[in-house]
Amino acid sequence: MTENERYLQALTRRHFLTRCGVGLGGAALANMMGNLAQAEEPRVHNPLAPRMGTLPAKAKNIIYLHMAGSPTQLELFDYKPELKKFDGKICPKEYLDGKRFAFIQPGKNPVMMGPLFEFKQHGKGDTWISELLPHLASQADELCVIRSMSTTQFNHSPAQLLLHTGDPRFGSPSMGSWVTYGLGSENENLPGFVVLASGGRTPSAGKSVWGSGYLSSVYQGTQCRNTGDPVLYLSNPDGLDRKTRRRQLDALRELNEAQHRAIGDPETIARIAQYELTYRMQTAAAKVMDISKEPKHVLEMYGAQPGVKSTADTKNVGDKPLAAASDPAFANNCLLARRLVESGVRFVQLYDWGWDHHGSSQPEDMKTHLPVKTRQIDRPIAALIKDLKQRGLLDETLIVWGGEFGRTPMRENRGGRYGTFVGRDHHPFAFTMWMAGGGIKGGLNFGATDDIGYYPSEDPMGVRDLQATILHQLGLDPFKLGVVRSGLNSRLIGPTEEGKVRKEILG
């Protein structure tokens, strides 16, 4: 350790002790009493240093697979043979009165629509899974399928915000920020919270779903990209190689040290450290993001194709990207997700766009395009589960899958008409999500909906419950993880006590 580093360490210890509330407890109190010398050794020297939550953790990492637009539960997991009987019948009035939908027009007699695809039961829990997800079905014993989810928001952007930030309005930190705020990152050379997007678009609510809101921007998600630099501005300028960069940083260090001698500001030393860390991140991030070195059988298991560009980025119908079954973007991201958690990234968030199957245009046709989207995700997700299991990582990695709401048992009648394409409208009252690994009970079917899938009929589970349970599995107390702000204890699970850790689904 150089003298500077020693100094810096001593300094930052004090600096965090006096400035930063993370994990302080007794230290903060001691500080308040003006008795710094007796403060307990702080556990946190830097905001992203790994640390333990207050509860015993079941999972160390999380991979959250968000299907933006919201996939249909009625074609994928929530099998409703009863609904078939009503297929084509006018929807009863009581399901429409006083309800708000995005496009269904209650007065225009929307009809009920039975499941468009077949289902079979799988695994020890006899879990109903759609024919569209054969690979995932082979992993049924790992899945805890929650069919009784509901939310309060029926538009994409507020619903995504509610799910990921705990507030349908903008400005609150995302789940990934809260988790890295609470637990730090295991790898100092990589961001603690990484976001991977596929499907040609970022989510409706924009980058706020991985923003850090009122927390420090240290905790914001870093988006790793499929094209160009995997991390923004990661590569050196054209014509400037790594050796030159090293020489530059050596010179920069000398200049900064001169500045430090003249002014004596500890922040200058922190600056030197920031640049050294950046240098290491350039290598580490480029390395972990390069999936081309994976063995062939692993690539095949995921269906990953290194370096192949996503067709969704270029192919549009109207203003929507057209999904292609051959598009490997999501598969690549799943493989990357495994590599990232393996390298100690705490929170990996995947967003896959293209699940908003209204039936109002070709890319949104449930009959022809839902199978394309499921082809894109089925094999990679199954591979991800298998791969993590083989590596002994599934127990410590929580996987969460789902959209921001569900889809209606009615067929959407946008403009009061039915056209060529088929689809369902947004349905906040009931939808399906599943979790796997990370101390969640596998092979479990939790909650249920009524005969037509309109409302939860058993063990209803809200967004707050989901958030509380996720934090709990990571060893964070969802009720305590918060900051006092605007006179409120601001938390992921919101200011009220409605959220619960759903112990029923824990292994």
Place this chain on the structure above:
Amino acid sequence: MLYPIEREMMKSVGILTTGVLLLMAPLARGERIDFSRQIRPILSKNCFACHGPDEKKRKAKLRLDTREGATGERKGGPAIVPGKSAESEFYLRITHSDPEEIMPPKKSKHELNAAEIGLLKGWIDGGAKYDEHWAFVKPVRPELPKVQNGEWPRNAVDHFILARLENEKLRPMGEAGRRVLIRRLSFDLTGLPPSRAQISEFLNDQSKDAYEKLVDRVLASPHYGERWARMWMDLARYADTQGYEKDNTRTMWPWRDWVIKAFNDDMPYDQFTIEQLAGDLLPEASSQQVLATAFHRNTMTNTEGGTTDEEWRVAAVKDRIDTTGLIWLGLSVGCAKCHSHKYDPISQTEYYQLYDFLNQSADADRGGDDPKRALPSPFYLSQHAELAQRVDKLRSKLAGLSGEQAALKAEFAKLSRELNDKVMKMKPPAIPVMQELPPNGKRKTHVLVKGDFQSPGTPVTAGVPKSLHAWPSQGPMNRVGLARWLVSEENPLTARVTVNRIWARLFGIGMVETEEDLGTQGELPTHPELLDWLAVEFRETHKWSLKKLCKTMVMSATYRQSSQIKDSARERDPRNRLLARGPRFRLEAEMIRDQALAVSGLLSRKMYGPPVMPLQPEGIWKTVYNGSNWRTSKGEDRHRRGLYTFAKRTSAYPSFLLMDAGSGEVCLPRRIRTNTPTAALVTLNDPVFTEAAQALARRVVAEGKDQRVAARLAFAFELVTGRLVQEVEMAAMLRLYEDQFKHYLEDGKAAMAIASNPIGPLPEGVPVTELAVLTVIANVLLNMDEILTKG
């Protein structure tokens, strides 16, 4: 290894404990326990959630936030018996041995420590005196405190600062050198580094008041308005799009230009307030006054399929209340939308009374954002004036032509006609503005149960919270009335909040660090008397002039100190809250970029107009409905100041975002500074900064008088830092130069790339190796701590 950041998070952050850090201000000297500083924070944190202002959550009908509540008769005796802790149920309960009986209850997850209990005991035994929260008491101008070192103070500010330092046995630093001062001042007041000419003018000014003359020059710069407009845009949640899923483009920039001009004209802050909140309702409102009201039309519009306009109209009105509270009152009134405030005395009913003031505008979350008005903005007016001038010129030339020059005359006449037509046809774009509903079409306002727009409760009419200053007897009960109430001299908050905000921009941290919260949960001021003195000075002496306020601050010896840190100060006051040295902290995102453009000679100083699109990596704009594309601006628009960059809410300009700028979705009262690797990647690798390094290399070659290597490096160093290079610094640059010269001589392809991509072909007659190496060095200089920092 560690992850350095400059300022981790807000004061109140606490994860395992709930926000225990407090009291940057020293406890009051002497024996008396100070209610505001020592007792209220304990009560507020541990007790008010159940025994505070929120009547719905109040337990056992006991309230401890007022003396009446705490000492009033109750069954079993008053909770607090002044002078007698042993007889006070309150004290018995906080010291109870039975875990079932102890307060705060275990399940509240609050716990009092021995020191806190000791303070509470002392306070009860001393008579349980309640003071009103300091910020709700109107500031009066305090006496200047006495100081031992009578030589040091230059103005009143210094008396307060020095008195505190002397109390703490700290000594202030001497004045910084002139080069440091001019750089500090330029960034603080214009957001730009000083030019070489400005530096030499100051250095060569031998007069006694050279510094004051410099301050006046800087305050008069048109860039002053741009700097403060950027701050105001954060507060006003400015963006060039509507937000939410579709996030379509909308025209708001004429309002941004109004703000720039208002700052440059030094419009008094009370007028600045009134015009933005209610310019449309002023008698014979001018077009500029109506334009000003676009301020509150910066709220988002949700045009996603199937959204209920009313839901998002309500959301916008709430946002206007919250934003108004944060900007002018320094209070987070927002939580009272769902329930009465738990800590500050604002009830839910009072929230909706405030809401009623803003619930009467005609806008209603409509996709087209109407009502809109086409109003001449400063941009339009300056363009119009320029064209009109050209017409005049042509006409006078035309008049001067003789009869023989008929062909020419006809040509001129045609030109002049065409130009005149253009002037006549010029139409400013329409922008969303505030417009009041007709008297017979007013909305009825209700308390919204749990804030839900579909659950109207008790009807309410406009009014202001009882705990704040009274409504004037004649004020109209509308937006103008509200705006006047905010800037009335009875308001204890607005002047303090504003002074604190400006102070924070200049000194790095506000006297109250929680700029957005001067309420009971906010931090206590480090220098309460100075804050009050400045608030009174600002309102009464300066008549709300921000330029005069800035001048008072920057003329102080406190501001002019060297930022050099002595060991004792580093130990005692690492964050410089007491100001025993000059401010030193990282510059804002836009300043860092503007500086790189300025020192390399690329910066366009063009003011006003539609937003521009500088270089941005491919694929950033991939939002759901992106009919709009990022098309890199051509010509000088590629190098305009940061505040003119197109601001898309769902996809903010990435390099700014990585350096703590906001996204314009909600009011951003202050930016929390961080130093992350992803931010360092911006200044190292962002093509904007690469281009600046290339331009700087070319500038050094083109403008340098001495073509020797050392001279070029010294010149580059001076251009970037504004000061002369020291020997060790020169040695570091020379070593890099020699080493890299060899490298680029061998690799001509790399040399060409680093010297020309993205800026363009090499200038003639300059060897590529030379430019490549200078670019590499310029890249280093633009990343120096000194450069990223205001010193």
